[in-house]
Amino acid sequence: xxxxxxxxxxxxxxxxxxxxxxxxxxxxxxxxxxxxxxxxxxxxxxxxxxxxxxxxxxxxxxxxxxxxxxxxxxxxxxxxxxxxxxxxxxxxxxxxxxxxxxxxxxxxxxxxxxxxxxxxxxxxxxxxxxxxxxxxxxxxxxxxxxxxxxxxxxxxxxxxxxxxxxxxxxxxxxxxxxxxxxxxxxxxxxxxxxxxxxxxxxxxxxxxxxxxxxxxxxxxxxxxxxxxxxxxxxxxxxxxxxxxxxxxxxxxxxxxxxxxxxxxxxxxxxxxxxxxxxxxxxxxxxxxxxxxxxxxxxxxxxxxxxxxxxxxxxxxxxxxxxxxxxxxxxxxxxxxxxxxxxxxxxxxxxxxxxxxxxxxxxxxxxxxxxxxxxxxxxxxxxxxxxxxxxxxxxxxxxxxxxxxxxx
Ligand SMILES: [Zn+2]
Ligand SMILES: [Zn+2]
Numbered sequence: 001x002x003x004x005x006x007x008x009x010x011x012x013x014x015x016x017x018x019x020x021x022x023x024x025x026x027x028x029x030x031x032x033x034x035x036x037x038x039x040x041x042x043x044x045x046x047x048x049x050x051x052x053x054x055x056x057x058x059x060x061x062x063x064x065x066x067x068x069x070x071x072x073x074x075x076x077x078x079x080x081x082x083x084x085x086x087x088x089x090x091x092x093x094x095x096x097x098x099x100x101x102x103x104x105x106x107x108x109x110x111x112x113x114x115x116x117x118x119x120x121x122x123x124x125x126x127x128x129x130x131x132x133x134x135x136x137x138x139x140x141x142x143x144x145x146x147x148x149x150x151x152x153x154x155x156x157x158x159x160x161x162x163x164x165x166x167x168x169x170x171x172x173x174x175x176x177x178x179x180x181x182x183x184x185x186x187x188x189x190x191x192x193x194x195x196x197x198x199x200x201x202x203x204x205x206x207x208x209x210x211x212x213x214x215x216x217x218x219x220x221x222x223x224x225x226x227x228x229x230x231x232x233x234x235x236x237x238x239x240x241x242x243x244x245x246x247x248x249x250x251x252x253x254x255x256x257x258x259x260x261x262x263x264x265x266x267x268x269x270x271x272x273x274x275x276x277x278x279x280x281x282x283x284x285x286x287x288x289x290x291x292x293x294x295x296x297x298x299x300x301x302x303x304x305x306x307x308x309x310x311x312x313x314x315x316x317x318x319x320x321x322x323x324x325x326x327x328x329x330x331x332x333x334x335x336x337x338x339x340x341x342x343x344x345x346x347x348x349x350x351x352x353x354x355x356x357x358x359x360x361x362x363x364x365x366x367x368x369x370x371x372x373x374x375x376x377x378x379x380x381x382x383x384x385x386x387x388x389x390x391x392x393x394x395x396x397x398x399x400x401x402x403x404x405x406x407x
Contacts, residue, residue: 028147030095030370031104032263036072038079041090043257043325045112045121049248050159053123054149055116056184057093057167058176064099064130071098074129075106088114093127095148101140103148105370108324109157111257116170123165124152132177142183149189151369156244156319164189242361244309245318250286252293255304259326259335264373267337268363269330270398271307271381272390278313278344285312288343289320302328307341309362315354317362323371330384338366346391356397363403378403 059078065071075098079091086092092114093106106127107113115125126145128137136142152158164187167175176184184190273292279285289312293305300306306328307320320341321327329339340359342351350356366372378401381389390398398404 027368028103028144028151029368030108030148030151031102032370033105033108034263036075036079036104038076038091038262039083040262041079041083041260043111043260044089044107044114046255046257047110047112047121047157048252048254049246050153050156050162051122051124052159052162053119054152054158054162054164054189055119055123055125055167055170056145056164056176056180057115057125057127058132058180059096059127059129060131060175060177061129062131066099068098068100068102071100071102071104071129074098075104082114086114090114093125095124095126096129097126097137097141097145097148098129099138099141101138101144103144105324109152109155109369110319110322110324116167119165119170124149124158128176128180132180133174134177134179136179136183146187154242154244155323155365155369156246162189163191165191242317242358242365244322244362244365245316247319247322250289250293250318252290252305253297255293255297257325258303258321258328261324261326261335261371264367264370265336265338266373266376267333268366268372268376268378268403269333269337269339269381269384270359270378270390270394271329271339271341272346272394273310273341273343274345274389274391275343276345280313282312282314282316285314285316285318285343288312289318296328300328304328307339309338309340310343311340311351311355311359311362312343313352313355315352315358317358323366323369330381333379333384338372342390342394346394347388348391348393350393350397360401376403377405377407379405379407383407 059074061074065074075096082088082092083090091106094108094113095106096104098104112120113125114120116123126148128141130137149158153160164184166181166184167173168181273288275288279288289310296302296306297304305320308322308327309320310318312318326335327339328334330337340362342355344351363372367374378398380395380398381387382395
């Protein structure tokens with residue numbers, strides 16, 4: 001009996017593990033710039049919105065690296081070379097995939113790299129640390145690069161119909177090495193420029209056509225059903241994770257690049273924007289965000305909209321300053337926090353369940369991306385200065401979240 005009851009207990013634990021593991025283990029952690037001892041750098045130009053290309057490089061270091069200490073030293077040497085000899089503003093790549101099984105932040109997301117002339121403004125540059133002319137990177141390095149590309153899409157930094165290229169496709173160079181190049185040629189978005197764009201347009205077109213025709217044309221129904229099935233598969237692969245609407249979605253005007261934040265910050269600070277009626281349609285929400293940028297830049301003389309992100313009543317999360325850049329939303333906390341604003345006034349009633357969930361998803365994404373410590377502290381703006389923000393109803397809500405602390 002004793003043994004039997006133990007077996008049941010063990011089985012139950014295994015069942016729980018089996019459910020819990022797949023949801024949490026696939027996430028990629030990006031090692032922040034501080035991990036490789038990045039020297040401070042001039043902020044490169046911002047890139048507004050999702051870019052079209054991923055460009056793969058190798059760093060050509062003959063023996064690559066296997067320990068984190070070796071890898072971090074190599075990355076630091078690349079920054080020194082790029083900044084010093086080549087006069088770049090910073091290390092040229094957006095991200096570095098290393099032989100220690102880690103992904104390191106170079107320039108990071110949302111900032112223009114210097115890795116492939118005439119593509120820098122419209123691409124994310126990923127370098128594999130080592131020389132991959134005759135042998136390909138490890139399976140783990142390849143998987144890490146794929147996870148990084150997925151994260152870029154989720155974060156709104158990369159179009160879902162992006163094109164994957166090897167550096168050698170953009171200029172006369174042997175980069176990223178023949179073995180690595182042959183490998184990426186087998187990845188789904190390599191050179192396949194038209195497929196998703198075509199599918200998306202077919203899906204959109206069918207949506208309209210079906211409304212008009214499906215009822216009266218029986219022979220067409222089967223065709224439509226087939227297309228719908230394809231559309232459903234294509235769309236569902238991207239819908240579970242949080243998507244951040246890029247700055248271009250709300251018509252952001254160009255702004256001076258705020259200071260970079262190296263590494264993971266300690267605080268999340270919650271605000272409301274105090275717009276009396278909030279917004280429910282994307283058109284309304286986007287106009288409100290644009291108005292906030294105008295107010296912050298012009299009247300308050302900030303370099304840009306003050307918040308890092310905006311959670312809106314249309315159920316979307318919008319990029320403000322985004323990740324890795326210092327906000328202007330809570331003096332004394334700006335350089336060590338991510339500022340999230342709920343669009344509306346939440347003094348007497350809380351945001352919708354959907355808005356609250358999106359904010360939680362965003363906080364999760366910040367941790368995955370290496371922008372927020374796992375032991376972060378959640379605060380309402382009113383805890384940092386004399387203000388009603390984020391409204392009493394929203395403040396009472398966030399006080400129930402796990403990382404909220406009394407300070
Ligand atoms: Zn290259
Ligand atoms: Zn506030």
